[in-house]
Amino acid sequence: MKKTTRLGVVAASAALVVSGLTTVATPATAASCSGTIAIIAPLTGGVAFIGKEQQGFAQLAVADYNAKNGTSFNTKDYDTQLDAAQASTQAPNIVANKDVLGAMGPAGSQEVLAIGGLLGANNIALVSPSATRTNLTAGTFPNFYRPIPNDGLQGPGDATYMAKTLKAKEVVVIEEKTAYGTGLAKEVVATLKTLKVKVTNIAVNEKNADYAAVVTRVSKTTNFVFVTFQDAAKSEQVAQELIKQKKKAVVFGSDGSDQPTFKTPGTLVSAFAPDVTGLPVAAAVVAAYKSTYKAEVTTFGPPAYVAAQVIVEAAGRACAAGKPNDRAAVLAEIAKTNIKQTIMGNALSFTANGDVKGGRFYIFKTQADGKRKLVA
Amino acid sequence: MSYLGQQLVNGLTLGGVYALIALGYTLVYGVLQILNFAHGDVYMVGAFIGFFVMVGLGGPLKPSVPVAVMILIMFLVAMLGTGLLGIVIERFAYRPLRNSTRIAPLISALGVSILLQNAALLLFSANIRSYDTSSYISSTLGFSFADITIDGVRLFVLVLSIALMFGLARWVNGTQVGRAMRAIAYDRDAAVMMGIDVDKVIRWTFFVSAALAGAAGVMNGLLLRGVSNGMGLVPGLKGFTAAVVGGIGSIPGAMLGGLLLGVVESLAQGYLSTNFSDTITFALLIVVMLLKPNGLLGKRAIVKA
Structure with missing residues (x-):
């Protein structure tokens, strides 16, 4: 065998080995x-x-x-x-x-x-x-x-923020009758009661469109109206209706309200992700x-x-x-997921039950210019 | 007492919108004896037209014309646009079936309803658009009396809906087309023999009923803000119910049925259960229907005897 041929075979063999190693090391590259x-x-x-x-x-x-x-x-x-x-x-x-x-x-x-x-x-x-x-x-x-x-963090977190940081004495919780709304409202109500806050729970149908009648039920001494909608336009409607009916309560929306249409200054909203x-x-x-x-x-x-x-x-x-x-x-x-840093800025791995390890909620307050500011 | 008063204000405003939708159902039924189940979706189209006119005039934050002018144009264009849509629906979905079985136009109406919803989805996407009313009409505008507050938008919607209802009643009773409409409702064959252009009157009927739905759509946008392709279903059903309770075919009945439905719904939410307000409302309406099968004002209907 000529020297060049031998070299060629060796090179080809080496390439095959490297290729094989590559396949083993990063096999996801396989088409x-x-x-x-x-x-x-x-x-x-x-x-x-x-x-x-x-x-x-x-x-x-x-x-x-x-x-x-x-x-x-x-x-x-x-x-x-x-x-x-x-x-x-x-x-x-x-x-x-x-x-x-x-x-x-x-x-x-x-x-x-x-x-x-x-x-x-x-x-x-x-x-x-x-x-x-x-x-x-x-x-x-x-x-x-x-x-x-999960809402086990959101509900108690939002309720604690209202009661302890914002010193709420009276809160109305509008519970939209969905799996999401009911579960979250339950968490919020339970925590507020534990913290000695007067709570009124109003259950509403998901198909409801006009919230004027609901807002009429909110007393003038209420500090916050916590809403569990999954449509932020409803949260905004409640916030505006409170102003129209000259009630001082501030709307606190859960993550379902975390949309640009919910923008009345002074309102609060919690979010499961940061502003990336x-x-x-x-x-x-x-x-x-x-x-x-x-x-x-x-x-x-x-x-x-x-x-x-x-x-x-x-x-x-x-x-x-x-x-x-x-x-x-x-x-x-x-x-076995173990991502060092996601686009949300955190590391990601799961608990045995499928929840994110070390998760947290973020609370934003809407400013006079409509922009949101992280407050907790 | 102020609580009751506030709930009545809430209910009457909502009822005004229902009444306008109910009038559309009742007009078409009175003349053609068909249930135009696409009517709720015409209302949706009206809300979208109003929204896009607002955007075209600079949007809620920087309107290029005075706010009153902008709102006037929103109503006029929405009513004209939906009125023309009503004529198109009649021409292509109902006229070919005018001498068909009674079920055929009903199926056609459901088809038009789905078509309009999906056309809106394709054209405008599924996003909820907001009239963002508080950007150009202050939420603090309005007045209070004995602790009952009525804000500017609610007052405007209430007054305009009542004005449109009475305007319609005058039009039906005081114009040649209106009289022809009543004549056709009473006896179409005789009306034809008397030289009435039935097609023209039916076109007018669809134009007016759809224009009222368009106005109701803009009112909804101003009042409740959100506009989406699926928004017509529930108000459409409630408008239909209001028309039936008032006595379908009866214009005063549709007005009464709409206002009654709004008030009952509001009181149910205020005193009984917000979650089950629709159940309570419709249960009460079933009772009304059992006691007055022709509706509350059914005897005064302009339907064929």
């Missing part, structure tokens, strides 16, 4: 790694603005992962309209789609209650960017994870979202990016471990 991340979100209906933002951020997360690793994961949309019944009709479609490896969503707690069992029985992980009801991680849905804190628009770690994603979708970033989008990132990274690891297109393997990998 054969593919599969579908389901996006379960309210893409139409009254709160489609939430679903659209979640969809956009989730798509970006998958695209970013593919770009970095040479994989071919994709997304498929499943519209729930934030409605448990609609989610239930979508669940069998998700299960039947053999390409689905995991699901980003659903947005609402009531939808998780409706479909969590069926998807769990089929080893499909649900990683929700906004379902905060406390008992979703009580053990019923071992396939459920969320990169955001000023975070350097999120700059590229925020810029990509704005240029691709021509929309503003709220606190609903970034957790969707992280949720999709959790799934696609788990799918990549499962694929690298020789288990491509294996839902159970992806589910197992999600439990």
Whole structure:
């Protein structure tokens, strides 16, 4: 064998070895790694603005992962309209789609209650960017994870802030009769009672449109009206109606009110995510979202990016471990999630129940110019 | 007492909006004996037209014309736009079925309803748009009497809805088209033999009923702020219920039914249960229907005898 030929063989062999090593070290670069991340979100209906933002951020997360690793994961949309019944009709479609490896969503707690069992029985992980009801991680849905804190932190946190920091003596809690609203209201009412605050709980139907009659029930001595809506326009309506009826109470909205339409100066709102628009770690994603979708970033989008990132990274690891297109393997990998820094600025790993470790809520106050300022 | 008074003010304002929607149902039913279930979605389109006119005039923060002029234009364009939409709906969804079975126009109406909702979704997206009323009409505007507060927007909506109702009543009773409308409602065949242009009168009927829905849509936007593609369903159902309770086909009945529905809903929310106010409201209305099957003013209806 000629020397050059021998060198060629050696070089080719070395290349094969290096290639093989590379495959073992970072096997997610294999183009054969593919599969579908389901996006379960309210893409139409009254709160489609939430679903659209979640969809956009989730798509970006998958695209970013593919770009970095040479994989071919994709997304498929499943519209729930934030409605448990609609989610239930979508669940069998998700299960039947053999390409689905995991699901980003659903947005609402009531939808998780409706479909969590069926998807769990089929080893499909649900990683929700906004379902905060406390008992979703009580053990019923071992396939459920969320990169955001739960209402067990939000409710008591908001109530304690009203009672201790803002010295509230009398609070009205408007409980929208949804899985989210009822669970959160229960937490807030219980904490306020513990802190010796006078509480009145008013339950309202989700379909209610005019809140004038409800505001009339608020006494003039009430300090805060805590609202559990998932539509910020309703929270704004309550805030304006209080002014119209010359009542001094201030509206305190839960994370469901964390939208630009809730903007009356002096109102408070809690959020499960920080404002990422000023975070350097999120700059590229925020810029990509704005240029691709021509929309503003709220606190609903970034957790969707992280949720999709959790799934696609788990799918990549499962694929690298020789288990491509294996839902159970992806589910197992999600439990091992360990992201050093997400675009929300935090490190992310999960408790055994699927909650984020070290999660916290953020409380913002709306200023006279309509902008929000972090107060707690 | 002031609590009751405040709830009555709340209810009458809401009832005014319901009454305008109910009038649309009753006019069409009176003339054609069909239930125009797309009416709630025409109301939605009116709310959107008002919103986009507002945006076109500089938006809620910096209107390019005085606020009163902006609101006037919002109402006029919304009423004209929905009125024309009503004519189009009649021409393509109802006229071909005029001599068909009674169920056919009903199905067609449901089809138009879904079509309008989805068209709005495609054109305007699913985002909730806000009239942001407090940016150009101060929430502190209004007056108080005996601890009852009525703000500027509520007062405006109440006065305008009553004015539109009485304007409609005068139009039906005092114009040639209005008289022709009543004649067709009474006996269409005889009206044709008397030389009345039935198609023209039906076009007018749809124009006026849809224009009222458009006005109600703008009122809703000013009052409750949020506008979205699915907003017409519940008010549409309530407007229909108000029309039936008042006596469908009866113009005074629709007015009474709408106001009554608004007041009952408000009192149910204020005294019984906010969560079950619709259940309480509709249960009471079932009782009314059992006692007066033709509706409260059904005997005075302009329906065919």
